[in-house]
Amino acid sequence: MSFLTYLISGLSLGSIYAIIALGYTMVYGIAKMLNFAHGDFIMVGCYIIFSVTGALSGNSAIGIIAAIVLCTLLGITTEFVAYRPLRGAASPLAVLITAIGVSYFLENVALLIFGADIKSFSSVIKWEGFTLADGQLRIQGVTIVTILVSVVVLVVLQLFIKKTKQGQAMLAASEDKGAAALMGINVNRTIMLTFAIGSALAAIAGALLCSAYPSLSPYTGAMPGIKAFVAAVLGGIGSIPGAMIGGLMLGIIEILSKTYISSQLSDAIVFGILVIVLLVKPTGILGKVIQEKV
Amino acid sequence: MALLEVNNLCISFGGLRAVDDFNITIEKGELYGLIGPNGAGKTTVFNLLTGVYKPNEGIIRLDGKDITRKSTTEINHEGIARTFQNIRLFKDMSVIDNVKVGLSERFKYSMIEGILHIGNYKKVEKEMDEEAMKLLSVFDLDKERDTLAANLPYGKQRKLEIARAMATNPKLLLLDEPAAGMNPNETGELMDTIALVRKEFGMTILLIEHDMKLVSGICEKLTVLNFGRVLCQGETKTVLSDPEVIKAYLGE
Numbered sequence: 436m437s438f439l440t441y442l443i444s445g446l447s448l449g450s451i452y453a454i455i456a457l458g459y460t461m462v463y464g465i466a467k468m469l470n471f472a473h474g475d476f477i478m479v480g481c482y483i484i485f486s487v488t489g490a491l492s493g494n495s496a497i498g499i500i501a502a503i504v505l506c507t508l509l510g511i512t513t514e515f516v517a518y519r520p521l522r523g524a525a526s527p528l529a530v531l532i533t534a535i536g537v538s539y540f541l542e543n544v545a546l547l548i549f550g551a552d553i554k555s556f557s558s559v560i561k562w563e564g565f566t567l568a569d570g571q572l573r574i575q576g577v578t579i580v581t582i583l584v585s586v587v588v589l590v591v592l593q594l595f596i597k598k599t600k601q602g603q604a605m606l607a608a609s610e611d612k613g614a615a616a617l618m619g620i621n622v623n624r625t626i627m628l629t630f631a632i633g634s635a636l637a638a639i640a641g642a643l644l645c646s647a648y649p650s651l652s653p654y655t656g657a658m659p660g661i662k663a664f665v666a667a668v669l670g671g672i673g674s675i676p677g678a679m680i681g682g683l684m685l686g687i688i689e690i691l692s693k694t695y696i697s698s699q700l701s702d703a704i705v706f707g708i709l710v711i712v713l714l715v716k717p718t719g720i721l722g723k724v725i726q727e728k729v
Numbered sequence: 730m731a732l733l734e735v736n737n738l739c740i741s742f743g744g745l746r747a748v749d750d751f752n753i754t755i756e757k758g759e760l761y762g763l764i765g766p767n768g769a770g771k772t773t774v775f776n777l778l779t780g781v782y783k784p785n786e787g788i789i790r791l792d793g794k795d796i797t798r799k800s801t802t803e804i805n806h807e808g809i810a811r812t813f814q815n816i817r818l819f820k821d822m823s824v825i826d827n828v829k830v831g832l833s834e835r836f837k838y839s840m841i842e843g844i845l846h847i848g849n850y851k852k853v854e855k856e857m858d859e860e861a862m863k864l865l866s867v868f869d870l871d872k873e874r875d876t877l878a879a880n881l882p883y884g885k886q887r888k889l890e891i892a893r894a895m896a897t898n899p900k901l902l903l904l905d906e907p908a909a910g911m912n913p914n915e916t917g918e919l920m921d922t923i924a925l926v927r928k929e930f931g932m933t934i935l936l937i938e939h940d941m942k943l944v945s946g947i948c949e950k951l952t953v954l955n956f957g958r959v960l961c962q963g964e965t966k967t968v969l970s971d972p973e974v975i976k977a978y979l980g981e
Binding site for chain 1: 779781800801802805806810811813817818819820821822826829830831833834836838840843844846850853854857893894896897
């Protein structure tokens with residue numbers, strides 16, 4: 436029974452990684468860049484919820500909406516100011532380094548405003564959850580909500596991309612930006628939209644992350660950000676179902692290895708598995724093999 | 730007034746004048762051929778007309794409007810659509826979705842409507858499907874609507890590229906070597922398709938081609954490029970019997 440408990444909490448942690456990884460993978464798939472500041476958008480989202488909820492004496496719904504809106508604006512602004520001018524730069528490294536710069540910038544701004552001390556975050560989900568099997572299996576409300584939210588996000592995102600003209604424009608731009616532009620697609624607007632969606636997802640992930648692990652510092656987003664990046668690569672970067680599978684796998688592996696092997700070694704195990712998967716299948720689990728023509 | 734009017738178009742790459750003092754006037758409804766030996770600058774002209782390259786000098790007017798410095802997307806919205814020498818379809822998307830990408834600028838609904846599948850979403854998507862199917866049936870691709878573009882046979886990929894370009898509702902269609910890599914049968918079929926596009930849509934077409942049978946068979950006027958400069962211009966028959974043109978193509 437305790438195994439089931441761990442499995443469920445792994446699933447929950449994995450769902451959070453999955454939502455973050457969806458943002459990573461969408462931006463990579465369409466803008467062909469790794470937004471290393473993505474994890475810090477989560478942190479920004481958490482601080483917004485923390486501040487707004489505090490100011491409104493506990494109304495977290497408005498806090499979450501504010502976080503989603505402001506993170507979306509932050510994503511659009513970052514793309515416009517820092518990434519767009521470097522698109523088409525001679526080296527793809529330029530925009531990668533810039534993303535790392537944006538990451539440090541956001542962390543240090545948070546440090547300046549909120550200080551280095553760890554804030555205790557009160558969960559946005561007030562529901563206690565329930566116990567099953569005569570109290571042996573306790574499932575927290577936040578766990579259930581997290582899993583449900585990630586499923587909803589995945590389904591909505593898949594439908595959006597497959598079934599709407601904006602989604603189709605994203606797919607077209609991800610395949611061939613030049614041809615898409617020549618067919619009348621506004622590629623800049625499409626990439627901006629991708630950043631907006633990715634950043635909104637980061638805010639949602641932030642609300643869930645800090646509800647499950649209620650401590651908030653300027654570095655809160657860094658490690659989940661990197662793990663979600665690993666999840667995206669594990670699942671096959673650029674693939675939306677891949678991000679989901681990668682995220683869930685990573686969460687379950689992390690919790691189970693923390694429980695049954697060693698809590699100190701769990702990160703080593705997670706990254707070790709990444710190395711093994713990439714050795715066997717370099718494009719990730721659902722990644723497509725791209726054959727270069729000579 | 731001519732549909733396309735290009736004056737004194739020039740572009741250099743480093744020290745090389747890839748296109749030099751290029752002029753062309755295309756009337757509405759004409760089928761115009763752009764020919765010349767390899768490396769003469771034909772595709773560069775297409776890239777200049779569609780905004781992929783910005784010219785160093787010169788003016789491009791479409792329907793009297795100066796479009797010289799506009800972006801590729803804006804030029805498409807003004808009414809120029811093209812195909813590519815090496816096919817550039819969205820290979821991982823279905824046949825109908827390729828066409829719908831071309832349609833998407835003319836059919837509007839907001840992103841919120843799209844995400845929630847509310848408001849105009851269903852109506853507009855249905856209109857897009859109908860419009861796309863109409864185009865696909867003109868090009869005899871309606872049976873392949875859900876096939877991935879990558880899985881179409883070569884000749885049909887060429888057709889789909891023309892259909893996708895037509896979906897953007899252009900005034901001028903640019904075809905870059907549409908018959909490249911085709912056998913005589915397929916070339917014949919392509920000539921029928923081009924004739925059909927002109928008949929159905931009254932389209933003005935500028936095409937680059939090496940296949941002289943196709944060029945002399947369907948083009949009304951020709952411009953011959955050699956080393957980036959216009960060598961000869963005029964009615965197809967006159968141009969093809971010009972001694973300078975024969976010299977450039979066949980050597981002395």
